[in-house]
Amino acid sequence: MSAAAAPGAHDGAVLRAEGLGKRFAGGWVLEGVDLALHPGEIVGLVGQGGHGKSVLLKCLAGLLAPDAGRVVAFGEDLATLSSVRLAKVREAYGYVFQNYALFDFMTVADNVAFPLRQRGDADERAVKALVRERLAEVGLAAAVGLYPRELSGGMKKRVGLVRATVTDPDVILYDDPSAGLDPVTSSKIFELIARMQERRAGSAAIVVSHDIDRMRAICARYVMLERGRVVFEGGEEDVAGAPRAVSDFFDLDGAGVLA
Amino acid sequence: MIRALDATFGAVGRGYLALARTVGGIVVLFGRILRAMVPPRFDRDETWRNLYDVGVKSFPIVVVTALFVGAIMVIQSAFYVKRTGATGLLGYGVGFSVFAEIGPILIGLMFSGRVGANTTAQLGTMVVTEQVDALRTLAIDPIRYLVVPRFVTMLLMMTLLMVLGDAFAVLGAAGTADAMLGVDWRVLVQGLLEAHFLDEFFMGVVKASCFGVSISVISCFYGLNVRGGAVGVGRAVNASVVANAAAIFVLDFVIGTLYTVM
Numbered sequence: 001m002s003a004a005a006a007p008g009a010h011d012g013a014v015l016r017a018e019g020l021g022k023r024f025a026g027g028w029v030l031e032g033v034d035l036a037l038h039p040g041e042i043v044g045l046v047g048q049g050g051h052g053k054s055v056l057l058k059c060l061a062g063l064l065a066p067d068a069g070r071v072v073a074f075g076e077d078l079a080t081l082s083s084v085r086l087a088k089v090r091e092a093y094g095y096v097f098q099n100y101a102l103f104d105f106m107t108v109a110d111n112v113a114f115p116l117r118q119r120g121d122a123d124e125r126a127v128k129a130l131v132r133e134r135l136a137e138v139g140l141a142a143a144v145g146l147y148p149r150e151l152s153g154g155m156k157k158r159v160g161l162v163r164a165t166v167t168d169p170d171v172i173l174y175d176d177p178s179a180g181l182d183p184v185t186s187s188k189i190f191e192l193i194a195r196m197q198e199r200r201a202g203s204a205a206i207v208v209s210h211d212i213d214r215m216r217a218i219c220a221r222y223v224m225l226e227r228g229r230v231v232f233e234g235g236e237e238d239v240a241g242a243p244r245a246v247s248d249f250f251d252l253d254g255a256g257v258l259a
Numbered sequence: 260m261i262r263a264l265d266a267t268f269g270a271v272g273r274g275y276l277a278l279a280r281t282v283g284g285i286v287v288l289f290g291r292i293l294r295a296m297v298p299p300r301f302d303r304d305e306t307w308r309n310l311y312d313v314g315v316k317s318f319p320i321v322v323v324t325a326l327f328v329g330a331i332m333v334i335q336s337a338f339y340v341k342r343t344g345a346t347g348l349l350g351y352g353v354g355f356s357v358f359a360e361i362g363p364i365l366i367g368l369m370f371s372g373r374v375g376a377n378t379t380a381q382l383g384t385m386v387v388t389e390q391v392d393a394l395r396t397l398a399i400d401p402i403r404y405l406v407v408p409r410f411v412t413m414l415l416m417m418t419l420l421m422v423l424g425d426a427f428a429v430l431g432a433a434g435t436a437d438a439m440l441g442v443d444w445r446v447l448v449q450g451l452l453e454a455h456f457l458d459e460f461f462m463g464v465v466k467a468s469c470f471g472v473s474i475s476v477i478s479c480f481y482g483l484n485v486r487g488g489a490v491g492v493g494r495a496v497n498a499s500v501v502a503n504a505a506a507i508f509v510l511d512f513v514i515g516t517l518y519t520v521m
Contacts (some may be wrong), residue, residue, distance in 0.1 A: 063397055087400065093398075097393060101389035101393040227318050
């Protein structure tokens with residue numbers, strides 16, 4: 001990146017949650033969450049629906065302010081940053097939303113070009129060429145002039161993926177990128193995630209998903225949330241010794257073998 | 260008894276707190292808009308799109324409103340004009356009531372119903388579909404990108420549409436005066452000019468500019484604070500229309516009073 005890279009000491013983690021807590025009217029959704037993301041790694045964030053995964057991702061991106069603990073990105077506490085500095089830090093982020101969040105008044109090409117154009121220093125011809133190239137990579141070369149309402153769910157996911165990664169950010173947060181997609185399209189989405197992470201060596205990612213089978217292909221480490229607390233952190237080889245709820249989630253039989 | 264009093268005072272207190280939160284939120288948003296305009300930097304595409312949506316698309320409804328406002332003022336004066344034969348005062352009556360009072364209020368209400376409600380619905384939908392969050396993750400300030408262009412275009416277009424509305428109101432009044440009272444349009448215009456109509460005209464334009472500011476800030480406030488999906492968007496649009504109408508009447512009263520004092 002790194003417009004946001006700061007000289008502060010941060011033990012190599014690009015993103016870190018420390019004792020993170022978030023509460024809404026109904027009570028605490030996250031409690032005491034600790035998590036570190038290092039350059040080049042892809043962490044799978046798993047757990048049942050409604051247990052705080054998306055809220056954690058939004059806190060990590062600075063979209064929600066934590067009620068306890070803090071989020072440190074590139075050595076800087078997000079809560080202490082000015083709006084200008086926070087915007088600079090966010091330039092190093094990519095975020096793929098569960099419900100696409102494509103700008104419905106822009107074409108596919110404009111959606112993808114938007115983050116490049118907003119940085120203000122890009123040559124328009126270069127922007128258009130890069131947008132065409134990235135959309136072609138995900139099989140959407142013919143969709144450049146279409147609006148989001150004219151796309152299928154899988155196509156929207158791919159556009160969201162390209163928009164989040166077109167600036168080659170240092171940290172990418174994927175919020176359930178395969179939600180609501182058929183198995184074939186889901187596989188394609190995870191292949192694309194793997195390809196995008198390969199393109200940018202050193203780029204780190206957190207992937208929220210329930211699709212353990214497909215996550216195995218890209219994630220080396222997992223964090224599992226239950227009722228807003230971290231109940232497991234480690235590689236798949238560590239699951240066997242974890243509580244039953246964790247091994248059940250990873251679909252292991254009693255002997256620690258993949259079912 | 261104590262429980263009933265507690266409930267009553269509690270409800271009143273909660274109502275006042277909610278009102279204070281809303282008014283405070285609107286004032287804070289207004290401050291953030293002004294802050295975001297320094298230095299002036301507008302997204303060209305977003306501003307252009309808003310100028311078209313707000314200005315060009317509102318033109319027909321403003322023309323129709325203005326024509327009828329002018330015509331209605333003549334109809335209301337017809338009885339006295341016929342009775343007294345004071346046709347020379349028709350222009351004065353139209354000028355004062357249309358330019359300074361009824362014109363800005365009715366055009367402001369039509370504008371808030373069309374543009375304000377639309378703005379709240381647009382921004383509210385962007386909030387519930389996470390498009391506003393997407394802007395933030397792309398390091399773009401939603402106030403600067405979404406709200407400032409709407410603020411500028413509503414201020415500009417409300418003022419411009421008021422000037423055009425005045426012209427069409429005179430047209431409506433002249434046509435109606437000729438058809439119903441047999442008063443030549445030149446007599447009506449002469450009456451307008453002799454009655455120092457510029458004071459009323461400027462008062463109306465000032466009111467329209469203030470309405471443009473209030474409609475933009477209130478509509479954006481309710482749009483950006485939508486909670487609860489599609490139902491929340493509906494509730495926000497409803498609240499925005501009511502708040503805009505109330506703000507128009509309050510501002511009309513305040514500006515009218517200030518003009519009288521000055």
